[in-house]
Amino acid sequence: MPTLSERQKTLLMLIIRDYIDTAQPIGSKRLAEHYHINLSSATIRNEMAALTEMGYLRQPHTSAGRVPTEEGYRYFVSEMMHSAQLPEAVQHTISHQFYQSRPELDQWMTLAASILASQSQGVSVVAAPHVESTKFKHVELISTQGRQVLMVLVMLGGEVSQQILTLAEPVAQERLSGAATRLNGLLAGQTTQAISSLTVRPDPLDQDILLLILQDMRRLTEKASGEIYTDGLTNILGEPEFSEVDGPRRALKIFEEPATLQDLLAKTTSNSNVGALQVLIGGEGEYDDLRQCSLVIARYGVPGMATGVLGVLGPMRMAYSRTIPTVRFVAGLLSDLVSDNISGE
Amino acid sequence: MPTLSERQKTLLMLIIRDYIDTAQPIGSKRLAEHYHINLSSATIRNEMAALTEMGYLRQPHTSAGRVPTEEGYRYFVSEMMHSAQLPEAVQHTISHQFYQSRPELDQWMTLAASILASQSQGVSVVAAPHVESTKFKHVELISTQGRQVLMVLVMLGGEVSQQILTLAEPVAQERLSGAATRLNGLLAGQTTQAISSLTVRPDPLDQDILLLILQDMRRLTEKASGEIYTDGLTNILGEPEFSEVDGPRRALKIFEEPATLQDLLAKTTSNSNVGALQVLIGGEGEYDDLRQCSLVIARYGVPGMATGVLGVLGPMRMAYSRTIPTVRFVAGLLSDLVSDNISGE
DNA sequence: AACTGGCACTCGCACAAACGGAGTGCTAAA
């Protein structure tokens, strides 16, 4: 791609900013009048023609104003990426909300989703941190009825997994407690790998439970990502580009298929570092249902330990200058929270 | 309201059924031709005029066909309420899915929401059963880091509540375990009321924990309803009456405000019995955002023990003949599941 | 008395034609 002159760059940025605001094709005259550039509309027209030639702009019809192409948005985003900053006041408000909430994961996730959605006016997605390596801390077995047993498994990081087991035959609570106590002693602090090579003797029940524990621990680490929290679904319904019926349906249906969504989140950020921020514009050719959308997405957490993904989906014409710093800031905040929680032990 | 002749009734039912199918105003001619009633269009016109006079039908414009009014829908629903039946095959499929799923509450809720949405082509809402009276079964205290302690509380019905406590000072795991053991012995099978009058001696910690347990148990029973599961949000976007931008937004935004939704569910079914089924048409004047919608809703569970609410939201022109029996059937199914789960002890 | 056929009338909707405006590209002059 050819390089832009300073003037072209200014113009391009201006056009895109204006288009993001107004959702209307931008014409040369309007540009010359509205912003006090010392250029006539004719000159601007020439530059616009050049920018169109280079693929950054596009004309919906022969005689309409210009509209950014995906390429244009990419340029815009890469230019403003570093400069965009969230106002201090907003940062404080957000931090405050987090430190005031109850210190529980689902509270944080819900809050993060809510903040992202309201700040960006888009649809937010927050995937709970996915544990990459986990260590056993504690197991509890509680007989509920007949052959059913409630198993509560606590990991060192503080994750809790509960599951109802159905045993082959009823087992008394005392025997369950015994097994739990023995296993707790034996497994404390062990990784999945270490546990998988163990064999337990005294009671055959112990070995059964051990396998179930392993299975649960594997389930925790194998899932592509944690539970998904979402907010602001109705935000995009108001956007003018989604005034036709089908646009929003296609975009929103992604949120109804958790599998697809997790796949998307996993794929797009699997090779990116925590702290880095990705902007997917127009589905990047890969996701047809997102062709009209953009996705600002970041990985958060502690690499190698527990990381999650969060982001905002909106129309391609989204308020990047607001969304990008917000996503970055919230990701940082969640990283700190996750890190605090893990480092506790 | 005046009573309808047999012929008027037949006609009204036919018109509404047809309108539900086609979403088009129904004219006398079309009616006379399509269905083989032995009546001329003129006669039908007279009857239609009468039905319009009585408030069951409405003309969008002077010279368009007739469209049902809310009153019309109410009549329609009350007439077909008892007769509507879900095909046996569908019943079996649904039961099968439930008994094949993992026996856990959130699985059931998700499944119920999914089934309701797909069967009715509307938006489903399932509120997890709200425990009306609960008995203590087991508590577990696990120190996580510093002053933070994970408390896992298990109720007799099998509900589990976990919470992170922050104590005034760090407490060793042994002391926590001691407290847990003592409390388990003391509180087993007790109701909230019974527990609230107890005092515990040996370790002051015990009393602190006791209060936290109480608080948690109260929280469980005081919430208006359980967590809310939803599915099929995108279903109503396709409906022709929501082709304008604002309709679906207003309806869907209800789902973004859990508080409002819980309120709605609680209010509308608080005085209704389990097994009974309510149909709210056009928001019943109360809910402005639902003016274009209908809500088929039922309470399920075991009265006095644990009940929840589930329902389907759709356009006023919804497929009642499909939705009503489905809601009724799924409510019955969930009632059985809840009942099995509770009666276990 | 109830039903039907016929008729005049009313609108909404779809389609076409006309218009205005915003914007463009190009050229020639500063």
Place this chain on the structure above:
DNA sequence: TTTAGCACTCCGTTTGTGCGAGTGCCAGTT
């Protein structure tokens, strides 16, 4: 290199027209 001017394009809106579906009513039939 920039600018002013001009001819042209094409969209969106408005206006006009005809069609069709539907209605209400009345007079005639069963």
